Amino acid sequence: MSPRAPSPDPFAPWQAAQRAVQENWRDAQARTLDLFGYGVAEQRYDIAAEAPLLRLRHYRQGDAPMAAPGGPAVLMVPAPIKRPYVWDLTAELSVVRFCLDRGMDVFLAAWRPPAEGGAPHGLEDYARAVIDAAQIVAARSGRVPVVLGHSLGGTLAALAAALEPALFRGLVLLAAPLSFAPGSSAFRDSVAAQGAHTAEDGILPGGLLAQSCALLAPGTFVWSRWMDGALSLTDPAALDLHLRITRWALDEVPLAGRLVHEMVEWLYRDDRFAQGRLELGGRLLGPQGLRVPALAAVNAADEIGPRAAVAPFFARMAEGSTEIIEHPTEVGVGLQHLAILAGRQAHREVWPRIADWIGARA
Template identity: 75%
Template sequence: MPDAPFPDPLAFARATQHAAQESWRAAQARTLDLFGYGLAEHPYEIVAETPLWRLRHYRGDTAPQGPPALMVPAPIKRAYVWDLAPGVSVVGTGLAHGLDVHLVEWRPPVAGGAPHGLEDYARAVRTAAEAVAARGAGVPVVLGHSLGGTLAALAAALEPAPFRALVLLAAPLSFAPGSSAFRDAVALREDHTPEDGLVPGAQLGQACALLAPGTFIWHRWLDGALSLGDPAALALHLRLTRWALDEVPLAGKLVHEMVEWLYREDRFTAGRLEMGGRVIGPQTLRLPALAAVSTADEIGPRAAVAPFFAHMAAGSTEIIEHPAEIGVGLQHLAILAGRQAHRQVWPRIAAWIAARA
């Protein structure tokens, strides 16, 4: 009879710690909800779903005049940061510019479920785009933020036909040393995430804070202090604080492949990422692509996009840079929730999309 594996003596302690962290964060979230900083989303309907995602469709006050848009959030947090509040809502901005707005709502993985990795999420983006087109809306422009943008780029490189164009919002594609401060911190980690099981949201947030305390702790505190003299900035800061408390677990396989294949080995930019029986990279991403990057973002800056774009077809790419602003907590979120970004950058993004309708 084979020997049973020796139980991890710290497993119970870790589980208890994570449960306590989740309870404390939930209590903070409920308090902010009581003060009016909870959800303020546009109405939507679910038009397609799988065990991994649901597809939202938003209706504006008038019929859409522009092309369909498929918005892809990062699966690390809840999707409503795309629809945070009036005036700082990407969903609302898309509707105001006549886009037929759809959004992928990732479903959190469950213990014992199928282990989903990069390819599973990339194929999910493609399937969601095909679901948009099947509704008669046409081939969508895909917009992705952070890891959501990376996944959208992987999907488009794997199979470009389901997409009209690609818009990357603070989404890193290149992971060479020095491309971003966060990349360097992640790559230097000595431990490796197991491919099985789940990574609790609180554990992931804690790991990010330990890896890059300047980005995830001190800059957020400084932003809160600077927001005190501006009621609108303070309200935005508190809404984003509320959203940040809404963490979800990630599949260990996704975290493992993201760290090893992208952050450490930079396989995508090098053109040697194997996915779906193909090798993908800049040479297989044959779509018009636009990237919006903040000069102060330490996760998805220009240097995390430009090297990839340099290997794509000449004239097919464009980068828009925008400055830091107050109220967003993390500058990585400025393109989604920044007041200045919505006034100055989003009209340019909408015009770029309209030119490819």
């Protein structure tokens, strides 16, 4: 007797319709904010390379033709769940423009959505994509780059540097967790406590991921944003920033199911990287293998990548090769997790220190 085919999920059509309504509502919000002048206005760039998982951008200084600056080469690695323009939000609050003004040769890894029906991509594939991007940066600029990674982008950059340390002059971690021990962050504990396991195949829509995060940690992703919006009402500059961040937050990018599965199981639940037992490329990766100078910028109010999500990992790295900068909470950034990229105080006080650190090592 042939095996019985699985019964169709009677709720699947309703769930699909619900997701479609949510996506339409998010698109309407985005279009409305665009009409009021909060749309995307990025610095000009060329595409230096195309790959299945990312496009490598090479930025220009204004309208000038592309030229190789005399300063260090930097490779920026955003978190893959969002579009990367939070690194270039406004003329005044742009990490890209700050680095260009400091004479750096600026590249950015803009993640691409995984292809439908394509090969499943996990942590190693994303880390290898960062490695490939670093090699292209070195070939085009003539310099081994310093890599800057925010959030999960920083975690992926650290994995890449652990796999191929010779390709990275230094590592700058921006609100990027490396240690996932219990109590290291409120978000880590929320993720680890969930009973369900993520599927290893398929593609997860960005809107569904955002909704899942909000349900897992409403204090981080809902209430704190509302509070930030209320505090921004008395400060026009903060309110402008808050609305631009709100617009950016509507631009989710789908993620590979395998990446989410391995991130949740291997990092958030098992803490394999910090314990030196994360196997990628036939090797065990951990703090002792991350042999590059590393700087971390952390915020005590950040519930995703605070000091406790970095310091235990740094303590196991080579002595004298790490440094942690703490920066204060800010109004207007929506989530404190974004303060290092978009915060006004961070741009005035922290980024000059980061630039000096990069210059001293590049």
